[in-house]
Amino acid sequence: ARYQSKENLEKAKKEHGITYGEWVNDKVAYYHDYSKDGKNAVDQEHGTHVSGILSGNAPSETKEPYRLEGAMPEAQLLLMRVEIVNGLADYARNYAQAIRDAVNLGAKVINMSFGNAALAY
Numbered sequence: 001a002r003y004q005s006k007e008n009l010e011k012a013k014k015e016h017g018i019t020y021g022e023w024v025n026d027k028v029a030y031y032h033d034y035s036k037d038g039k040n041a042v043d044q045e046h047g048t049h050v051s052g053i054l055s056g057n058a059p060s061e062t063k064e065p066y067r068l069e070g071a072m073p074e075a076q077l078l079l080m081r082v083e084i085v086n087g088l089a090d091y092a093r094n095y096a097q098a099i100r101d102a103v104n105l106g107a108k109v110i111n112m113s114f115g116n117a118a119l120a121y
Contacts, residue, residue, distance in 0.1 A: 002076055003029040009105075016104040021080075027057065030078040030105060034094040035085045047113040051077055054111070078105055 003009045006023035009030060013021065021032035055077055056070035080098040084091045095112075102110050 012105055016101075018101055018104065021101070024079075026076070027055070028077045028079055030080075032079075032098075032101075033081040034098050035081065035083045035091075047079075047081070047111070050111055050113060051079070078102055078107055 003012070003023075009023050013019070021030050023029060024031050052068065052070060054070050055072055055075040056068040057073040058064065058067035058069055078101075080102060082091065082094045082098050099110065
């Protein structure tokens with residue numbers, strides 16, 4: 001689904017009984033942290049990196065550092081963060097809920113990043 005506005009997203013959430021998550025902007029139509037209180041946005045981990053490769057929307061001729069044109073610059077993102085907080089059972093339950101929500105909100109592609117950063121030695 002392509003959400004043209006916050007109102008369109010809120011209508012879809014209501015239709016599917018989703019009472020959490022928020023509109024960010026035209027590029028990031030939905031964000032929710034399923035592990036905590038929903039407000040723990042992190043913008044420097046593997047999922048963010050992959051999202052940028054996929055959907056970066058800077059023109060290819062840009063001179064700005066750290067901006068890129070992704071493989072699908074017109075893509076809209078539904079960001080759903082899940083991490084281990086209260087054990088593996090909650091982790092699995094949260095991942096399952098995030099996948100259900102992504103499908104209900106019309107996601108055409110779901111990218112999932114598992115694991116953690118390598119230890120520095």
